[in-house]
Amino acid sequence: MIEPNLxxxxxxxxxxxxxxxxxxxxxxxxDFLKQxxxxxQKIILMYNQxxxxxxxxxxxxxxxxxxxxxxxxxSHLLKALEVSGDVGDKQKCKHLILEIKSSLKQxxxxxxxxxxxxxxxxxxxxxxxx
Amino acid sequence: MTAHPTPACRHPxxxxxxxxxxxxxGAASIIAEQVDEYRTLLVDKTIGSQIKEYRPSVILLALxxxxxxxxxxxxxxxxxxxxYPHHSILLCKNRESGAAFRCCIxxxxxxxxxYQPLYEKFRLKMIVHNGLLISQSTSQYIxxxxxxxxxxxxxxxxxxxxxxxxxxxxxxxxxxxxKSLATPSTKDPENSVSEQLLQKINETxxxxxxxxxxxxxxxxxxxxxxxxxxKQVGIKELEARVAQMNKTAIPDQQSxxxxxxxxxxxxxxxxxxxxxxxxxxxEDNQLYRDMLVNILKKESFDVDEAADGLSALKxxxxxxYALVLMDLFMPNLDGxxxxxxxxxxxxxxxxxxIALTGNKNKDLIKTWAEQGLKGYILKPSTKKEILEAVNKxxx
Numbered sequence: 001m002i003e004p005n006l007x008x009x010x011x012x013x014x015x016x017x018x019x020x021x022x023x024x025x026x027x028x029x030x031d032f033l034k035q036x037x038x039x040x041q042k043i044i045l046m047y048n049q050x051x052x053x054x055x056x057x058x059x060x061x062x063x064x065x066x067x068x069x070x071x072x073x074x075s076h077l078l079k080a081l082e083v084s085g086d087v088g089d090k091q092k093c094k095h096l097i098l099e100i101k102s103s104l105k106q107x108x109x110x111x112x113x114x115x116x117x118x119x120x121x122x123x124x125x126x127x128x129x130x
Numbered sequence: 131m132t133a134h135p136t137p138a139c140r141h142p143x144x145x146x147x148x149x150x151x152x153x154x155x156g157a158a159s160i161i162a163e164q165v166d167e168y169r170t171l172l173v174d175k176t177i178g179s180q181i182k183e184y185r186p187s188v189i190l191l192a193l194x195x196x197x198x199x200x201x202x203x204x205x206x207x208x209x210x211x212x213x214y215p216h217h218s219i220l221l222c223k224n225r226e227s228g229a230a231f232r233c234c235i236x237x238x239x240x241x242x243x244x245y246q247p248l249y250e251k252f253r254l255k256m257i258v259h260n261g262l263l264i265s266q267s268t269s270q271y272i273x274x275x276x277x278x279x280x281x282x283x284x285x286x287x288x289x290x291x292x293x294x295x296x297x298x299x300x301x302x303x304x305x306x307x308x309k310s311l312a313t314p315s316t317k318d319p320e321n322s323v324s325e326q327l328l329q330k331i332n333e334t335x336x337x338x339x340x341x342x343x344x345x346x347x348x349x350x351x352x353x354x355x356x357x358x359x360x361k362q363v364g365i366k367e368l369e370a371r372v373a374q375m376n377k378t379a380i381p382d383q384q385s386x387x388x389x390x391x392x393x394x395x396x397x398x399x400x401x402x403x404x405x406x407x408x409x410x411x412x413e414d415n416q417l418y419r420d421m422l423v424n425i426l427k428k429e430s431f432d433v434d435e436a437a438d439g440l441s442a443l444k445x446x447x448x449x450x451y452a453l454v455l456m457d458l459f460m461p462n463l464d465g466x467x468x469x470x471x472x473x474x475x476x477x478x479x480x481x482x483x484i485a486l487t488g489n490k491n492k493d494l495i496k497t498w499a500e501q502g503l504k505g506y507i508l509k510p511s512t513k514k515e516i517l518e519a520v521n522k523x524x525x
Contacts, residue, residue, distance in 0.1 A: 016512035018421055019428075027156040027248040031417050034152065060459060063488075065417040068510040112152075 006072040008103070009110040013070030029111045032069045036062060036104050040097075043081075047093055055093060056085030074103045142169035144258060145181070146190040146221075147202065149173050154192045157221060157245040157254060161190075164255050165262070173202060178211035185214060188261040192221035192245065196229045197286060200238065204293040207300050215304060217261035221245040229282055229290070236294040247420045249427075263343075263350045406432035407524060408449065412442040412456040412468065413486060418510065422455060422486075425513050426520070439463025443471050446481070453523055455507070457486045458494060466494070469501040482523045 014025050039062040046054040063078035077100045084092040144165045148154045149172070158170050171180055173193065181189075189212070191199035199220055206212045220242040222230040230242035241257050248254075281287075311328070409431050413419040419435055426433045434449065436442040440462045442454070454472070458465040469483050485498055485506035495506060504523045507516055 013510065016514075017510055018424055019513060023156055023160060023248060023251050024424070026159075027246070028417065028421065030152055030155055031247065031420075035417055057459070061415055064413075064415045064509055068418045068421055 006076050007070070008073055008106045010070035010072050013068070013072075017068060029069055032065050032071070033104075033108055033111060035065055036074075036107075040101060040104065043097060043100075047090075047097060050090070052085045052088040052090075052093065056082050059085060071103070071107045074100060074107060077103055141167060142184055142186050143167040143262065144169075144188040144190070145184060145186040146170045146192050147173050147177065147199075148192045149198065150194050153194060153246065154221075156248045157190075157192065157243075160248075160251045160254055161258055164258060177202070178206050178209055181206055181211045186216065188217045188219065188258060190219045190221055190258075191239070196220065196222050196226045196233065197289065200233065200289055200293045203238070204296050207296050213300065215301075217241075217264060219243060219257055219261060229286060232282065232287075233290050233293070236290050238290060238294040238297055247424075249424065260350060263346050406430060407452045408432045408434065409520070410442060410445060410449075410451045410454045411435045412437075412439065412454060412460070412465075414438055414457060414460040421510075422516065425516055429517060431520075437461075439465065439468030439471070442468055443475065446472055447475060451481060453520065454481060454483045455486055455520070456483055458491060458498070466498045466501060469498065469503070473502065484519055484523060 009029075011025075014028065018024060018028070039058055043055055043058050043062075046052075046058060059078045059081040063075050063082065066075040066078055077096055081093060081096040081100065084096055144161060144167065146154060146158060146161065146169075148158075148170060151172070154170060161168055169184070171177060189203075191203055193199040193202060199222075203212075203218065218239045218241075220230050220233055220239040222242055222244060223246040224244050227242070227244050230239075230244075233239050234242050240261065243254050243257055244250075245254070282290075409426055411419055411422045411426070411433060412435075413422065414437050416437070419437070423433045423435055434445055434451070436445055438460045439456075442456070443463070445451075446454070456465045456468060460468075463471070465485060465487075472481055472483065480502065482504040483502065485495060485503050486509055487495060487506055488509055495503070505519045507519050
């Protein structure tokens with residue numbers, strides 16, 4: 001599902017977008033993790049309610065910031081979820097949501113180094129909630 | 131880049147209180163660069179006793195909401211964990227800056243700083259620097275009345291007032307203690323000894339401290355004024371160039387011309403606010419919106435923002451913008467319908483709109499273009515592409 005040339009976190013994207021400002025880049029990365037956590041929880045909730053249009057809209061929303069921070073794999077998966085949500089393909093949506101969760105964990109790992117890693121990805125609403 | 135939010139200093143002069151580690155990573159690493167005697171503390175049941183133990187001069191409150199910070203600060207003052215002169219700084223999210231401003235005007239906190247998003251790292255350093263310089267003195271400023279402040283809801287306004295009263299009560303009790311020490315009763319037979327002792331302490335300890343403090347404040351003010359001058363008119367650069375030229379041999383005509391040309395550029399780069407081009411950024415994704423705002427502000431544009439079409443229309447009715455950057459899919463009112471409404475508001479007068487969109491929406495962009503789009507930016511784009519699109523329309 002994930003294209004091999006896409007990076008977990010392409011740092012060049014934000015360098016091109018906001019310039020060489022490490023503090024600000026760090027802040028946007030952290031903001032993205034928080035936004036992604038909330039957004040993924042919404043997506044899981046909407047999936048469980050069979051609200052596929054809402055899944056599509058939320059995927060579109062998160063895709064914007066994923067692309068902006070350089071989370072290329074996540075952005076690609078969210079784009080696929082938009083399509084699956086649009087046609088109401090429940091099985092495919094489930095598969096993609098799990099993949100998005102996994103890709104966000106990788107982004108989280110790339111952003112927060114080991115010494116300060118407190119996983120902020122949703123564990124209570126993870127695979128079992130789908 | 132690494133950020134360790136809890137450097138373990140044993141006697142910190144500056145502490146930051148937090149309840150979510152992710153929130154403070156950026157701000158914490160900035161202060162850690164600046165102050166060695168610094169520590170971050172996760173708020174738990176022992177926070178009062180930790181503050182009592184460390185007695186920091188500067189306290190930064192970085193809880194997840196302004197309300198939580200007020201509640202914690204009021205609590206540690208009330209239970210006397212914090213019972214000495216100090217400098218308090220509230221860190222808040224951008225959307226709560228109105229509440230933070232109110233807290234400071236009401237005297238609850240000494241200063242505030244927007245750390246989410248974190249745009250001005252030097253301002254944070256300046257605030258902490260000043261806090262360290264003046265944390266032994268107090269001053270009051272009464273310049274704003276309640277009706278001049280933004281309305282926040284009765285509960286929060288009440289909480290701020292209560293917290294402010296609590297802080298004033300602490301300051302008054304400290305002032306009373308000082309007063310009673312300074313004016314002992316003359317009827318006491320031991321007074322002459324006490325007076326002599328106080329005089330000695332005054333001469334050997336208090337006066338030198340006050341002189342040092344005064345010196346520090348003067349230096350701090352000089353630095354602040356210098357920085358303002360550098361930022362606003364480039365005088366420092368001019369001075370540096372003059373000093374350099376004085377040190378070297380008599381300059382030739384060309385180097386004089388170069389120096390003057392550079393200085394003139396510096397002087398003309400900073401446009402006064404009234405002359406800046408006003409741009410409205412309409413995007414529901416706050417993270418991407420913040421990025422765009424940041425890019426445009428760095429280019430000296432006067433930038434305003436809205437999260438959906440309806441809020442954008444309200445702003446357009448009340449202000450004159452030179453350009454609007456607008457997302458397509460937004461809650462309440464989408465980009466196409468907002469553009470239609472803008473034309474209606476302006477009586478078909480042209481307010482250029484640039485679309486922010488993904489590349490798969492070509493048909494919708496065509497429909498949108500019929501409403502008078504002046505350009506489009508494919509999300510996320512680069513800074514260069516964004517500025518090219520903006521400047522092309524403005525020129």
